Amino acid sequence: METAAPNYFLIIGGVLFVMLNVAAALIWVERRMLALWQDRYGPNRAGPFGLLIVAADSIKLFFKQDWVPPFADKPVFVLAPAIVVISVLLSFVVIPFAPGIIVADLNIGLLFFLAMSSMGAYSIILGGWSSNNKYSLLGAMRGAAQMISYEVFMGLALMGVVLMAGSFNLREIVEAQRGLWFFIPQILGFIIFFIAGIAETHRLPFDIPEAESELIAGFHSEYSGMKFGMFFIGEYMGITLISCMLVTLYFGGWLGPDFLPPIVWFIIKVVAFLMIFILLRASMPRPRYDQLMEYGWKILLPLTLVNLMVTAAVLLWLES
Amino acid sequence: MENNSNTLLQLQARFGEDTFTQQTTRDEMLTLWLPMDKTIDVLTFLKKEVPEPFKLLFDLTAIDERTKNRGTNHIPKSTFTLVYHLFSFTRNEFIRLKVALQGDFPTAPSISSLWANANWYEREVYDMFGIRFSGHPHLSRILMPRTWVGHPLRKEHPARATEMGPFQLYDDKVDLEQAALKFNPEEWGLKRQSDDSDFMFLNIGPQHPGTHGVLRIILQLDGEDIVDAIPDIGFHHRGAEKMGERQSWHTYIPYTDRVDYLGGVMNNLAYLQGVEKLAGIEVPERVKYIRVMLCELFRIASHLVWYGTFAQDIGQLSPVFYMFTDREKIFDIIEGICGGRMHPNWFRIGGVAQDLPIGWENLVQSFIDYFPKRLKEYDAMVMKNSIFKARTVGIGIFTAEEAIEWGVTGPNLRACGMDWDFRKKRPYSGYELFDFEVPVASNGDCYDRAIVRVAEMRQSLRIVEQCLKNMPDGPFKSDHPLTTPPIKKNTMHDIETLITHFLGVSWGPVIPAGEAMSCIEATKGANGYYLTSDGNTSPYRVRIRTPSFPHMQMLPYISKGYTVADLLSILGAMDYVLADIDR
Numbered sequence: 001m002e003t004a005a006p007n008y009f010l011i012i013g014g015v016l017f018v019m020l021n022v023a024a025a026l027i028w029v030e031r032r033m034l035a036l037w038q039d040r041y042g043p044n045r046a047g048p049f050g051l052l053i054v055a056a057d058s059i060k061l062f063f064k065q066d067w068v069p070p071f072a073d074k075p076v077f078v079l080a081p082a083i084v085v086i087s088v089l090l091s092f093v094v095i096p097f098a099p100g101i102i103v104a105d106l107n108i109g110l111l112f113f114l115a116m117s118s119m120g121a122y123s124i125i126l127g128g129w130s131s132n133n134k135y136s137l138l139g140a141m142r143g144a145a146q147m148i149s150y151e152v153f154m155g156l157a158l159m160g161v162v163l164m165a166g167s168f169n170l171r172e173i174v175e176a177q178r179g180l181w182f183f184i185p186q187i188l189g190f191i192i193f194f195i196a197g198i199a200e201t202h203r204l205p206f207d208i209p210e211a212e213s214e215l216i217a218g219f220h221s222e223y224s225g226m227k228f229g230m231f232f233i234g235e236y237m238g239i240t241l242i243s244c245m246l247v248t249l250y251f252g253g254w255l256g257p258d259f260l261p262p263i264v265w266f267i268i269k270v271v272a273f274l275m276i277f278i279l280l281r282a283s284m285p286r287p288r289y290d291q292l293m294e295y296g297w298k299i300l301l302p303l304t305l306v307n308l309m310v311t312a313a314v315l316l317w318l319e320s
Numbered sequence: 321m322e323n324n325s326n327t328l329l330q331l332q333a334r335f336g337e338d339t340f341t342q343q344t345t346r347d348e349m350l351t352l353w354l355p356m357d358k359t360i361d362v363l364t365f366l367k368k369e370v371p372e373p374f375k376l377l378f379d380l381t382a383i384d385e386r387t388k389n390r391g392t393n394h395i396p397k398s399t400f401t402l403v404y405h406l407f408s409f410t411r412n413e414f415i416r417l418k419v420a421l422q423g424d425f426p427t428a429p430s431i432s433s434l435w436a437n438a439n440w441y442e443r444e445v446y447d448m449f450g451i452r453f454s455g456h457p458h459l460s461r462i463l464m465p466r467t468w469v470g471h472p473l474r475k476e477h478p479a480r481a482t483e484m485g486p487f488q489l490y491d492d493k494v495d496l497e498q499a500a501l502k503f504n505p506e507e508w509g510l511k512r513q514s515d516d517s518d519f520m521f522l523n524i525g526p527q528h529p530g531t532h533g534v535l536r537i538i539l540q541l542d543g544e545d546i547v548d549a550i551p552d553i554g555f556h557h558r559g560a561e562k563m564g565e566r567q568s569w570h571t572y573i574p575y576t577d578r579v580d581y582l583g584g585v586m587n588n589l590a591y592l593q594g595v596e597k598l599a600g601i602e603v604p605e606r607v608k609y610i611r612v613m614l615c616e617l618f619r620i621a622s623h624l625v626w627y628g629t630f631a632q633d634i635g636q637l638s639p640v641f642y643m644f645t646d647r648e649k650i651f652d653i654i655e656g657i658c659g660g661r662m663h664p665n666w667f668r669i670g671g672v673a674q675d676l677p678i679g680w681e682n683l684v685q686s687f688i689d690y691f692p693k694r695l696k697e698y699d700a701m702v703m704k705n706s707i708f709k710a711r712t713v714g715i716g717i718f719t720a721e722e723a724i725e726w727g728v729t730g731p732n733l734r735a736c737g738m739d740w741d742f743r744k745k746r747p748y749s750g751y752e753l754f755d756f757e758v759p760v761a762s763n764g765d766c767y768d769r770a771i772v773r774v775a776e777m778r779q780s781l782r783i784v785e786q787c788l789k790n791m792p793d794g795p796f797k798s799d800h801p802l803t804t805p806p807i808k809k810n811t812m813h814d815i816e817t818l819i820t821h822f823l824g825v826s827w828g829p830v831i832p833a834g835e836a837m838s839c840i841e842a843t844k845g846a847n848g849y850y851l852t853s854d855g856n857t858s859p860y861r862v863r864i865r866t867p868s869f870p871h872m873q874m875l876p877y878i879s880k881g882y883t884v885a886d887l888l889s890i891l892g893a894m895d896y897v898l899a900d901i902d903r
Contacts, residue, residue: 038641134522138544138884204635205707214530214888285707286635288885289544 012103019092023236028054030236030278037282061232064225072222073130080127081223081230087119088237095244096171098254098263109170110162113245114155117200120238121147124202124209127231128219139218142289143209146199149296153304154196160189160311161249174253183250188307190250192300197242199292201235203277205284208292243273327415328352330370335362343395343418346598347836351416353396359419360429366406366415367434374406374415375724378839379848379865380431380441382421382449387475389833389854396420400451402428403850405837405865409724409738412745414837421451430456437727440873448473448561458508463554463902466500472562479559479566503538508550510540517542522884526555530633530888533898537875537887544883549876556902564862568828569595570669570804572859576849577663579864580900582622583843584654586615588667591862593748593838594851598831599802601670606794608750610672613684613787614657614664615749616780620691621650622843623773623780626895630770631702633892634711639702646694653683669829670803675796684788691781695774703774712766716878716890719764726877727870730845731772732894736764742841749840753790754783766893773895802829828857844868844895864903868896 028043028051035042046052068074094109096102106112121144128140162168164185165176176182183190199206210218220231247253247269256265287295327350331340339362341353354362366374383401398420406415421428430453432439442453443462450471453459461468470477478484505512505521513519525536534555540547560579564572576587589611596603603611624647628640651661657680658664658673666673702708718728720736733740741758743751759775761768797803806824810817823830833855839848845867852861871894879887 034637038638039645040641134520138522204637207635214885216529282638283701284636285631285705285711287707287710288883290883291710 007100011101014101015092015097015103016089019089019237019240020233022240023233024054024058026236026240026274027057027232029274030281033275033278034282037279058229061226061229066225066227069131069133069222071132073132076126076130077222078227080123080130081220081227081234082123083126084120084123084234085230085237087116087123088234088241091116091241092237092244094170095241095248096174096253097244097266098261101263102171105169105171107167107169110158110168110173113170114151114158117154117241118147118151120200120234121151123231123234124219127223128209131219131222133222135215135217136219136221139209139215139221142215143202143219146202146206146208146289146292149293150196150199153192153296153300154200156301156304156308157189157192157196158249159308160186163308163311163315170248170253174248174255177252177255181250181252181255186250186307186311188303189311190246192304192307193249194246195300197246198277198280199296201238201242201277203235203239204281205286206292207286208289239274239277240270243270243277246273327370327411327413331362331365334365334369341394341396345416345836346600346832346834347594347838349414349416349837351418351835353418353420356419356421356428359402359417360431360434362417363404363406363431363434372408372410374408374411376407376409376729377404377431377435377437377441377727378407378414378846379403379405379850379863380438380445381850381863381865382445382451382473383852383861384449384473384475388852388860389856399423400426400449402445402451403863404431405848405850409740414839416837425450425452427452427454429454430459432456435727436725436877437870437873440869447471450474461554463557465497465554467497472559477562479562503550505540510548510550514542514547519547524887526552530891532629532891532896535872535898535901539884539887541884544885546879546882546884546887549879549887551872551875553872553898553901556898558899558903560903561862561864564859566858568857569831569859570824570828572862573667573669574663574665576864577665578899579866579903580622580842580844580847580868580897581662582618582625582897583847583900584614584618584621584662585611585658585664585666586618586840586842587847588665589615589749590838590840590842590847591849591851592667592669593840594836594849595669595831597836597838598834598851598853599669599800599829600832601798601800601802603671603749603798604794604796605750605792606796607671607798608753609787609791610676610796611667611749612751612754613784613791614654614666616783616787617650617653619780619843620777620784621647621654623777623895624650626773626892627698627702627770630892630895631708633888634708636702636705636708639698642694642698642701646691649687649690653680653687656680656683668797668804670800671795671797676791681788684784688781688785688788692778695777699774703770709767711885712770712889712893714763715766715882715886716893717763717765718874718878722877723764726874728845728874729867729870730841730843731776732769732845732871734759735761735768735772737762742839742846746839748838754786756780756782766889769893769895802831804829830855830857831859839865842867844897844900845871866900866903868894868898868900871896872901 032042043050043053046056068077091113093103094106094112124143125140128136161182165173202209220228251269254262254266339354339358343351345351381403385398385401400421402419404417428451430442432442440462442456445451446459447461447464448471520541522539522541525531526534536552538550560575563575573588576591579587624643628643631639654664655661657676658666720738723733723736737760739758739760744758756779759772761771797807799807801820804824806821811821831853833853835852837848837850839846847867848865850863851859854860879890
């Protein structure tokens, strides 16, 4: 961990502040962008361009009754939404936003990210289970199966990048892309990681644990107030995290022509991915749960393995 | 209209000449009274033995005859009458069979083993009239709450809330009602566990985003696989048939609008054709064209709602916004012509409310120019989407045979490869004048049902275009004394017309005694109004045969073995509205 001491708390505070606000702002961005793509206005009344909808939403969530259904398993019910926020926030620790702007420059950064994102599955399982509701239970079962399966090739897809960079350290991975961004040699890995990332954040088209038209919000049906808000914020931070990872691993992180500072490049790339996430939500239907699993195990997993082997073979051949 | 003599001869040859009493009706449908003990034999013969059989149980209902002004008709005396409407696709012919029942709470033999869709119809008759059916597997209330006292369509049952005393919901009553809604699997013959697993009973609805209305479905699940499903309907029941008995023939029109609430004026048409048959009114050419044009616009509007919500059920968020925008354009036209939007209540006995407004052509023309491009876009967005296909192809399959057994009509029937459209086969309201095709698909799965509806929108647009090009001149009301409101041009010169006009407007028209059924190809299938008049200002009995009722009845049969997610595809592809089921 080589971070200049005076900046340390500033960076932690900065990252925490920015991420929580980005998640909140995304509520507005998503609603406006969806509205744009769906030929309607979206929130446009509160404040300029409806920006204050974020404040209105937060106030509403904070002042709702903090209600736990009498049939729920109380401690677990309260714990579940905390897990999702904590695990996602912790993942941001290893993201190199720009040279010097990183909370913890771990040499196992990538593994840390994988470990933390696996934790997210607990929040779904525990939330769905403790709600003691049949819809939530179905959602939780789907969520658990989906996240655990997609975790497998999410990790394997990243190994291509690790092979090329020769490091698990995210800063070094970015540095290794000075010549060529990894999405060109690792195009297959990129696509698979992207798909797994959507599944991991359970966004449409992979929002099967929630499946509004079938399961009525699935695992978080019983949640309200700020506990629901945590799942809500957790989801937006999740897509921000996946976007950051995509940029870091495949699109050269903060790298870019000199006329803009590195952090700006990073933000531009992340925003582009966030838009893609929202556009996906606007355009895709939802596959069935078993189709998703089949797609994962029968198509994506073999492809990931092929990608890994080809990458390894090519690297060996280049070295020899 | 019908070539009935053949059927009658065949029946008489088999059961003897004295078995049947023929009744003449205004719709010239072969109407035969038969003794109760022969019911099953005759119906079995008609369904299975007669050449060119009557495969479809179109409708089954009853009439409370106790307060009817019988006139001099030579028909059997009864307290209640069961009415069976059968239809033969090969003969293109309806037959109406009536069974006279005696006593205050009679019992009749059940035909639920003969036709699958008789099950719900008999439950409905029991619910509404208190007529019991011996041999019915589960004779319980279907539309009314289980705690209801009395049978609403009996003549002694009050029709207005004011006749029943104020409604109060005491705590005891809350508990009672709650207990009545609790699902008890044993009562429906469902097991709680199989050899290797416990089943989960999942209560979907009555408030659920996927059911498009207050519909309750109880699923018996093994994991996520559906073992059985029990639809619980009636939450949207508003007593449309009972209301008919206290409204005048004229003032009942707005109620019909709200039966298939996406079909708008199409419901008016089904009802008014029955009334016009009873009254003997021929409507002018222009009226026919106006009616057809508005009906087809509503068909497109209804299909657009289905299209968008179906895509949304599958998880696609955006199409519903585009399609509702297009529907709004149709409503602009409807509003320009009728003033109303969803329930314009625009058709009248013998015509339409007003003539087309100046400039209607431009509205219609701009929609005709605009819409095909959008449809093409939707094809790319929805129909060609591979996830959409994966969710709908091969899901909820039924064959044409099964469809007819269960009383399925409309696009759902055509998706099984059955080329049957009442607009083509039994043209009404001048549909024979139009050039259009009947889209048919072959596999009978959810995707094919979608294909048929999408193609139907294009055909409807063709019909609208022909209406625009060929709209004839002439009156927008028939010159008939029973036309309501009547033509007024002579009222100030001629006391007779003045009095007729005054009576027709104040009391409402007196429609001659008789009975008639009309059947149209509505947005969701065959919609029929079976009207009985005893020569009064209001109908004696209004029976509304809606397509969604039998469709929903089929749900358990087609959803077994699929998953919860597939159930949403099946429900979406079925295209029902709750008011059309519950009335």
